[in-house]
Amino acid sequence: MELAGAWTGGAWIHAIDRPAEYAAVMSIQVHVLGTAQDGGFPHAGCGCDACSGARADPSQARLVSCIGLIGATGKCLMVDATPDFSTQQAALAKAAGRRPPQVDALILTHAHIGHYLGLAMLGREAMSADAVPVYCTLSMRRFLEHNRPWSHLIERAEIELHTLSPGEGLEFDGAQIDAYLTPHRSEDTDTIGLSIRGSERVLVYMPDADVFPPALAERIEEADVALIDGTFHDREELPHREILEVRHPFVTESVERFRDASGKVIFIHLNHTNALLSENPPALPDSFGVAREGDVFEL
Numbered sequence: 001m002e003l004a005g006a007w008t009g010g011a012w013i014h015a016i017d018r019p020a021e022y023a024a025v026m027s028i029q030v031h032v033l034g035t036a037q038d039g040g041f042p043h044a045g046c047g048c049d050a051c052s053g054a055r056a057d058p059s060q061a062r063l064v065s066c067i068g069l070i071g072a073t074g075k076c077l078m079v080d081a082t083p084d085f086s087t088q089q090a091a092l093a094k095a096a097g098r099r100p101p102q103v104d105a106l107i108l109t110h111a112h113i114g115h116y117l118g119l120a121m122l123g124r125e126a127m128s129a130d131a132v133p134v135y136c137t138l139s140m141r142r143f144l145e146h147n148r149p150w151s152h153l154i155e156r157a158e159i160e161l162h163t164l165s166p167g168e169g170l171e172f173d174g175a176q177i178d179a180y181l182t183p184h185r186s187e188d189t190d191t192i193g194l195s196i197r198g199s200e201r202v203l204v205y206m207p208d209a210d211v212f213p214p215a216l217a218e219r220i221e222e223a224d225v226a227l228i229d230g231t232f233h234d235r236e237e238l239p240h241r242e243i244l245e246v247r248h249p250f251v252t253e254s255v256e257r258f259r260d261a262s263g264k265v266i267f268i269h270l271n272h273t274n275a276l277l278s279e280n281p282p283a284l285p286d287s288f289g290v291a292r293e294g295d296v297f298e299l
């Protein structure tokens with residue numbers, strides 16, 4: 001099959017609009033559905049040049065970080081339910097040729113606003129979903145069970161919670177998904193990162209991390225593609241904030257650290273202040289990239 005718009009990283013990374021009829025016979029695919037930090041881009045209420053530019057030219061705007069998986073038989077799973085859930089669900093379902101445009105399951109990484117607020121769309125005010133399986137850690141599960149409006153979704157069987165314990169795997173339509181704890185501000189819940197393994201390749205998704213301790217760094221280094229926290233490009237980006245307040249690894253640091261990674265390291269979860277979002281972004285070495293909506297990884 002002809003695939004257009006191959007990434008420079010290799011023939012298996014594509015930016016394509018796949019004909020729906022192929023979806024059911026393809027290998028596992030991971031689609032990038034959003035790339036911005038929790039507040040999206042432009043940021044609500046922000047008058048900075050970048051946000052003003054993205055407001056004036058919506059082609060520069062970016063949805064909140066999210067990936068979707070299309071399995072071996074065309075089943076769809078979304079990782080995180082962002083405030084852009086409706087658009088992202090429709091994009092994934094379209095790529096899989098699914099009608100109505102709905103996904104089969106969700107994994108939630110943690111309870112910061114960019115990662116779970118979209119769950120509300122499964123409720124009776126919108127989809128009135130029928131027991132959509134939602135996989136999350138026990139602490140995330142308790143958070144949803146004990147707080148409204150989320151508990152309503154559970155009581156009305158619009159979602160069905162399943163515990164995804166770090167260290168335990170989940171098989172989804174031919175993909176093997178492993179979850180592991182990621183150090184990240186844990187006001188309400190812990191945070192997980194994921195490794196998704198298809199028949200040929202492994203993709204790591206770690207959109208939010210305070211640091212990458214050695215065990216996580218090893219996963220990034222060994223993956224065929226690692227989509228990692230690129231919230232801030234460098235420390236000059238935040239002149240008004242104490243450096244200790246900023247609990248994300250800078251892109252500049254990650255580039256030094258993962259220079260010898262065996263696969264491609266791609267930054268995602270970009271803050272509106274990030275120079276990588278500007279019209280003239282700083283160059284990155286060849287083995288690094290910046291995630292774009294529409295990127296597709298064949299696993």
Ligand SMILES: [Zn+2]
Nearest residue numbers: 038112114208
């Ligand atoms: Zn986030």
Ligand SMILES: [Zn+2]
Nearest residue numbers: 046048051272
């Ligand atoms: Zn801004």
Ligand SMILES: [Zn+2]
Nearest residue numbers: 110112184208
């Ligand atoms: Zn977070």
